[in-house]
Amino acid sequence: MTDHASQASPARENNPTSPPSPRLLRAFCAMLLDAWREFLDAKILLLLVGLIGLLFAVALTGRIEPQPAGKNYLDLSARAMAADLEGVDLSQESVASMAGRLNGSVVWIAKAEPLGADLPTGQWNVELKRSFVPLVAGPLAAEEVQARFGRIADGQLWRVSKAEETSDALGRTVGMQSFQLTVAPGADLRLLWPHQFSLFGDSLDLTPPRGAPLGLEVLILQKLLTTGLGGSLLLLVSVVVTAAFVPNMIRKGTLELLLVRPLPRWVLLVMKYVGALVFVTVLLGLLVLAGWLITGILAGIWSPGILLALPSLILFFALLLAVSVCVGVLTRSAVAAMLVTVTYWAVLFIAGQMHNQVVESRLREENVGKLRPTSVVDSLRGAKPRREEPLKAGRVPFYRTAVGRVADGIYTVLPHTEDLDNLVDRQLMRDLAVSGPFRALVERAEFSWSQAVGLSLLHTLAFLAVACAIFSRRDP
Amino acid sequence: MNSHAQPTPAVAVKGLEKRYGSLQALSGVSLEVEPGTLFGLLGQNGAGKTTLIKILLGLVAPTGGRASLLGQPVGGLAARREVGYLPEDHRLPDYHTAPSLLDFYGALQGLTRRERQARIPPLLEMLGLKGREKLRIRGYSKGMKQRLGLAQALLHRPRVLFLDEPTDGIDPVGRKEIRDVLLEEQRSGVTVFINSHLLGEVEQLCDRVAIMRRGHLLVSGTVAELTHIKPSWLVGFDSSPADLCWEACQLEPARPGLWRVHLDSPGPDGLDRFLAEAQSRGLRLRHLEAERATLEDLYLALATHDRQAP
Numbered sequence: 001m002t003d004h005a006s007q008a009s010p011a012r013e014n015n016p017t018s019p020p021s022p023r024l025l026r027a028f029c030a031m032l033l034d035a036w037r038e039f040l041d042a043k044i045l046l047l048l049v050g051l052i053g054l055l056f057a058v059a060l061t062g063r064i065e066p067q068p069a070g071k072n073y074l075d076l077s078a079r080a081m082a083a084d085l086e087g088v089d090l091s092q093e094s095v096a097s098m099a100g101r102l103n104g105s106v107v108w109i110a111k112a113e114p115l116g117a118d119l120p121t122g123q124w125n126v127e128l129k130r131s132f133v134p135l136v137a138g139p140l141a142a143e144e145v146q147a148r149f150g151r152i153a154d155g156q157l158w159r160v161s162k163a164e165e166t167s168d169a170l171g172r173t174v175g176m177q178s179f180q181l182t183v184a185p186g187a188d189l190r191l192l193w194p195h196q197f198s199l200f201g202d203s204l205d206l207t208p209p210r211g212a213p214l215g216l217e218v219l220i221l222q223k224l225l226t227t228g229l230g231g232s233l234l235l236l237v238s239v240v241v242t243a244a245f246v247p248n249m250i251r252k253g254t255l256e257l258l259l260v261r262p263l264p265r266w267v268l269l270v271m272k273y274v275g276a277l278v279f280v281t282v283l284l285g286l287l288v289l290a291g292w293l294i295t296g297i298l299a300g301i302w303s304p305g306i307l308l309a310l311p312s313l314i315l316f317f318a319l320l321l322a323v324s325v326c327v328g329v330l331t332r333s334a335v336a337a338m339l340v341t342v343t344y345w346a347v348l349f350i351a352g353q354m355h356n357q358v359v360e361s362r363l364r365e366e367n368v369g370k371l372r373p374t375s376v377v378d379s380l381r382g383a384k385p386r387r388e389e390p391l392k393a394g395r396v397p398f399y400r401t402a403v404g405r406v407a408d409g410i411y412t413v414l415p416h417t418e419d420l421d422n423l424v425d426r427q428l429m430r431d432l433a434v435s436g437p438f439r440a441l442v443e444r445a446e447f448s449w450s451q452a453v454g455l456s457l458l459h460t461l462a463f464l465a466v467a468c469a470i471f472s473r474r475d476p
Numbered sequence: 477m478n479s480h481a482q483p484t485p486a487v488a489v490k491g492l493e494k495r496y497g498s499l500q501a502l503s504g505v506s507l508e509v510e511p512g513t514l515f516g517l518l519g520q521n522g523a524g525k526t527t528l529i530k531i532l533l534g535l536v537a538p539t540g541g542r543a544s545l546l547g548q549p550v551g552g553l554a555a556r557r558e559v560g561y562l563p564e565d566h567r568l569p570d571y572h573t574a575p576s577l578l579d580f581y582g583a584l585q586g587l588t589r590r591e592r593q594a595r596i597p598p599l600l601e602m603l604g605l606k607g608r609e610k611l612r613i614r615g616y617s618k619g620m621k622q623r624l625g626l627a628q629a630l631l632h633r634p635r636v637l638f639l640d641e642p643t644d645g646i647d648p649v650g651r652k653e654i655r656d657v658l659l660e661e662q663r664s665g666v667t668v669f670i671n672s673h674l675l676g677e678v679e680q681l682c683d684r685v686a687i688m689r690r691g692h693l694l695v696s697g698t699v700a701e702l703t704h705i706k707p708s709w710l711v712g713f714d715s716s717p718a719d720l721c722w723e724a725c726q727l728e729p730a731r732p733g734l735w736r737v738h739l740d741s742p743g744p745d746g747l748d749r750f751l752a753e754a755q756s757r758g759l760r761l762r763h764l765e766a767e768r769a770t771l772e773d774l775y776l777a778l779a780t781h782d783r784q785a786p
């Protein structure tokens with residue numbers, strides 16, 4: 001104490017002259033550190049880390065094994081060479097229309113021999129037969145077969161490395177062609193190839209007997225770990241922990257100590273908000289990274305689409321946190337902040353699901369008479385593709401019912417967080433060659449990043465602005 | 477009271493009003509505190525002391541009147557950089573340790589890392605918190621929290637300190653230490669503004685004192701001024717002065733051999749007249765002592781009688 005005068009009070013002299021931006025930065029860093037301490041102080045965080053650790057540990061015991069399936073995939077490719085036979089009701093069609101629909105040709109695999117093992121990496125020697133009606137269709141050149149064989153709607157199954165026609169001129173005239181092909185795996189073969197997924201070594205088999213496409217398994221695993229169960233758990237615990245932040249900060253006796261600092265009140269509040277957000281962002285980043293690594297390690301699929309889950313989760317949490325801060329400032333109660341935020345989350349979720357139903361019902365109506373989207377899984381299971389049926393007489397599509405309209409109305413005024421999820425799904429499905437009705441839904445143009453991100457940010461800012469306005473006005 | 481007017485008082489308040497709904501917490505308070513003063517504000521519970529401090533810190537908006545701190549209007553960021561505040565019933569965030577909390581507040585206050593690192597350990601030592609650096613605040617006793625609260629107020633070397641009941645919950649030795657700390661601050665030019673109920677302590681410590689009741693400032697001045705409003709003296713003579721009396725002076729026995737003289741006219745003249753009178757009667761002075769009322773006497777008188785400010 002005696003050296004008080006000699007220390008020449010650094011604060012008193014330097015402070016007014018130092019420029020404001022490093023001072024703000026310093027305050028921000030301090031707030032960040034404070035938020036981190038408060039975050040770590042919550043014991044529930046350990047529980048969360050434990051739970052997520054367990055989830056990932058379980059996932060890491062998984063084994064993904066390819067099933068023999070090469071012959072099926074060659075057949076599928078051959079069928080796709082002709083026009084689609086799918087959804088054709090033979091009793092309804094005349095021979096001429098049939099011929100037209102079939103492009104006048106049928107293609108099949110006469111013989112297929114693996115050059116190695118029957119794995120998604122193996123090459124095959126294939127004898128391909130094509131029969132066509134001479135007047136309706138013409139012969140096909142070997143180059144064309146080479147270009148077209150292996151392409152299906154879901155992606156590129158096979159790449160033909162060598163193709164040569166073995167039929168003679170006579171065969172070509174009467175409509176019988178045969179080709180000798182050497183095929184190698186195409187870009188998407190591995191993703192579409194059926195694999196068996198089991199946990200704890202082999203003891204818990206999670207796939208149907210003939211397996212499921214690897215891409216689909218990876219999609220489900222990635223979603224489960226990040227935007228699904230793992231992310232929801234993490235967000236839920238984060239909501240619970242951060243709900244106490246603002247009420248603790250503005251508690252009588254604590255608030256005064258903060259408000260006397262030379263910073264505007266709204267800056268203090270926004271700094272606290274950003275501090276909390278930064279740490280949840282770090283946790284979410286670790287989660288998504290771990291999800292990406294695990295599916296990479298287990299399946300060898302390193303497509304980066306899953307990393308989009310991170311901005312989507314961050315935006316969603318930023319919104320929830322803004323709601324929580326707003327309620328916290330209003331009520332000064334952590335429980336109220338938590339309950340309202342979780343309720344808001346539930347409302348967003350339900351409204352999002354309803355909106356998906358609305359979009360789907362519109363999609364169905366537009367597509368009446370067209371083939372329903374099918375996936376390679378369905379084809380492999382032998383499912384016959386069906387056409388979209390019109391609704392039974394007297395039934396109204398969901399989007400035109402009262403419930404559907406109300407749901408859609410509610411959805412328009414809410415931030416479109418479900419869209420964020422759909423957009424991540426879209427990217428994942430594209431990366432992992434997953435198709436089917438849900439793919440058709442999320443491919444709709446009405447889901448756009450700019451709209452989903454813009455609306456979420458707008459709502460977040462609105463909640464924050466309200467919180468700041470109240471916080472700045474009120475006497476402590 | 478403001479006899480030697482300074483260009484910028486540390487605290488200047490004029491006609492300050494604060495209304496909470498229908499409750500008038502402050503009604504027309506005017507006050508000036510010169511820089512470097514140890515100022516004590518007294519008053520019963522609910523008198524408006526805390527409200528006054530909160531207005532000066534810009535925490536609460538007044539509903540009328542003017543208040544300035546170091547010549548700047550209250551509530552501005554520049555003014556806040558210069559003040560330290562110890563709230564009553566403060567609750568320090570209990571997930572911190574003492575050094576981490578001081579580091580946090582120091583950074584918010586604008587101290588650089590180096591300044592904080594240089595300042596915090598000696599401050600903790602000065603307030604008797606050394607050796608407990610690892611302990612979370614939730615493990616602190618009441619007095620330890622109070623000391624830490626004081627540490628955060630002193631941390632950035634403010635020019636004005638507002639302390640709302642600073643020795644609340646602190647043991648007598650600790651109080652002495654804290655008094656010494658405050659005196660040291662005052663010596664280095666800091667203005668210290670204390671709210672307290674501990675009259676003895678305020679009397680010992682403060683240069684100037686003001687007393688509030690129900691939102692009004694009743695009296696304000698130096699301790700000596702306030703307690704000399706009606707002076708009395710203890711006198712002793714070599715024989716009884718029992719018949720020494722006239723209308724401007726009453727005499728009563730106080731202790732064996734000592735009489736208490738109440739003089740109607742304060743100031744030296746009354747006493748001189750009294751002593752001249754005694755001498756003329758052949759009494760020889762053996763004991764003379766100014767007997768002042770304690771602050772407690774004044775306080776109780778003000779609290780119990782409906783007396784207006786002089």
Ligand SMILES: Nc1ncnc2c1ncn2[C@@H]1O[C@H](COP(=O)(O)OP(=O)(O)OP(=O)(O)O)[C@@H](O)[C@H]1O
Pocket residue numbers: 475476496499500501519520521522523524525526527528564
């Ligand atoms: N936020 C508030 N809302 C409503 N009334 C308030 C508020 N703060 C203080 N008051 C009222 O203002 C009056 C003055 O309160 P204040 O806290 O200034 O008293 P005080 O002199 O500090 O008392 P104490 O010695 O008990 O600390 C009290 O009647 C109190 O009820």
Ligand SMILES: [Mg+2]
Pocket residue numbers: 525526527564640671
């Ligand atoms: Mg008080």
